[in-house]
Amino acid sequence: MDRLAELLLRQRLVAPDLLVPAVLAPAAERKAAVAGPGSSGSPSRSSRRARPLAAVADGVVALEADLLQLGHVLSAPLRARLAELDAGDLGQAGRALVSALSAQLGGHVVHTPLFRRFPESVPADTVELFVRRVFSMLLQRPEQPCVLCGEVAAVHPVSPCAHLVCRTCWDGADYSACPICHRRIDPGDPFLRPADDVYAPAVRWNGRVPETLTLLGLCDDPTARARDLLGPLLSRQAAPRAEDRAVVAEIVDRFWPESAGWLPEKIPARETRAVVLATAVRHGDLALLTAHADTATDVLRLLHALMGGDPGLRAHPRAVRACPGRCAARSSPRWTGRRCRT
Numbered sequence: 470m471d472r473l474a475e476l477l478l479r480q481r482l483v484a485p486d487l488l489v490p491a492v493l494a495p496a497a498e499r500k501a502a503v504a505g506p507g508s509s510g511s512p513s514r515s516s517r518r519a520r521p522l523a524a525v526a527d528g529v530v531a532l533e534a535d536l537l538q539l540g541h542v543l544s545a546p547l548r549a550r551l552a553e554l555d556a557g558d559l560g561q562a563g564r565a566l567v568s569a570l571s572a573q574l575g576g577h578v579v580h581t582p583l584f585r586r587f588p589e590s591v592p593a594d595t596v597e598l599f600v601r602r603v604f605s606m607l608l609q610r611p612e613q614p615c616v617l618c619g620e621v622a623a624v625h626p627v628s629p630c631a632h633l634v635c636r637t638c639w640d641g642a643d644y645s646a647c648p649i650c651h652r653r654i655d656p657g658d659p660f661l662r663p664a665d666d667v668y669a670p671a672v673r674w675n676g677r678v679p680e681t682l683t684l685l686g687l688c689d690d691p692t693a694r695a696r697d698l699l700g701p702l703l704s705r706q707a708a709p710r711a712e713d714r715a716v717v718a719e720i721v722d723r724f725w726p727e728s729a730g731w732l733p734e735k736i737p738a739r740e741t742r743a744v745v746l747a748t749a750v751r752h753g754d755l756a757l758l759t760a761h762a763d764t765a766t767d768v769l770r771l772l773h774a775l776m777g778g779d780p781g782l783r784a785h786p787r788a789v790r791a792c793p794g795r796c797a798a799r800s801s802p803r804w805t806g807r808r809c810r811t
Contacts, residue, residue: 470488470565470568470569471487471488472719472723473487473691473695473719473720473723474487474488474565474569474691475569476695476698476716476719476720477688477691477694478566478569478570478573479573480694480698481683481684481685481686482685482686482687482688482694483547483566483685483686483687483688484687484688484689484691484694485547485550485551485554485562485687486691487691488561488562488565488566489554489558489561489562489565524556525552525554525555525556525559526552528556528559528560528563529548529551529552529559531563532551532559532563532566532567533548535563535567536566536567536570536685537682539567539570539571539574539679540574540679540681540682540683541570541682541683541684541685542682542683542684542685543685544684544685544686544687546686546687547685547686547687550687551563581645581653582645583644583645583646583651584643584644584645585642585643585644585645586643590643601617601638602648602649604616604617605617605632605633605634605635605638605648605649606632606649606650609624609633609635610624610633611624611626611633612624615635615637615638617635617638618635618637618638620635620637620638623635623636623637623638624636625659625660627647627654627658627660628654628655628658629652629654629655630647630649630650630652630654632647632649632650634647634648634649634660636660639660641659641660641661641662642662642663644660644661645661692724692727695720695723695724696720696724696728696731698716698720699716699717699720699721699728699731700731700733702716702717702741703717703732703733703736703741703745704733704737705737705738705741706737706738707738708738708739708740708781709738709740709741713741714740714741714744714780717741717744717745718744718747718748721744721745721748721749722748722751722752725748725749725752726752726754729749729754729757732745732757734760736761739766739767739770739780740770740780740781742761742762742767742770743767743770743771743773743774743780744774744780745757745761746758746761746762746767746771746774747771747774747775747780750771750775751775758771766782769782770782772786773786
């Protein structure tokens with residue numbers, strides 16, 4: 470997904486034009502492409518009839534169903550905007566949106582629950598479960614009766630952790646890992662027993678609609694919204710988080726040189742200032758250095774940012790083995806072994 474689209478999605482805003490690369494052309498070009506030569510710019514009645522409106526409507530409904538499972542709903546303006554896309558663009562935008570929201574919620578990670586009949590088989594008394602685990606780990610002995618139930622010949626080690634597990638006390642048809650340490654057990658271990666349709670409860674649970682839903686709004690002007698996001702980040706007094714530095718770098722770089730006019734006269738946080746100056750230097754604009762680089766430390770922070778390091782000077786930047794100039798070529802007369810005479 471487009472980086473700016475991800476930033477907007479964190480604000481619960483969706484810019485459909487950013488989700489579909491095919492519609493990223495300027496508005497005038499899109500209108501001309503739709504209208505065709507000699508047209509007034511608005512789609513004709515026949516072209517509107519030619520669009521697969523039924524397929525688009527069904528696609529919007531299907532997208533809403535997928536988003537509902539993730540706890541999100543479309544606002545009326547966003548739904549209307551998505552309905553204006555053709556079937557192909559709608560499918561691409563929907564896949565990008567669902568994939569991004571799933572990643573934010575952890576849906577891109579394959580989760581294997583400890584209790585295979587989750588959530589129905591999760592013990593109600595977790596304190597008792599913890600005590601049983603501790604007793605088993607400290608007191609259980611091989612070839613001895615179980616310290617919990619007294620059953621003989623029911624205690625065996627599991628692989629690969631080798632914890633002694635009683636087959637009577639712990640249900641191998643429900644657990645997917647060692648009941649003592651929760652480490653994954655080898656699939657061929659005798660402790661793991663097959664269970665009938667163990668994933669059915671989890672599937673039923675995942676199919677439920679979340680109680681709290683998040684409304685996704687329409688972002689008609691990503692540029693204006695990006696400027697609104699950038700302003701508070703640049704005015705913060707405290708040192709920014711790594712995520713905030715990434716947002717600042719993305720917005721300033723993406724909208725340069727227009728973003729240069731969005732900068733305040735003073736950027737309080739020196740780390741944020743270094744990120745902005747590094748972007749300006751990469752674009753060949755050195756005028757901002759005189760306005761914002763006040764001390765030698767500011768220059769050092771800038772160098773760290775340019776080298777991909779931490780502008781907070783908490784970690785060393787990556788080592789650069791080659792001189793950035795033409796003397797980096799080993800064939801240059803300035804290059805002698807591993808050193809550069811410049």
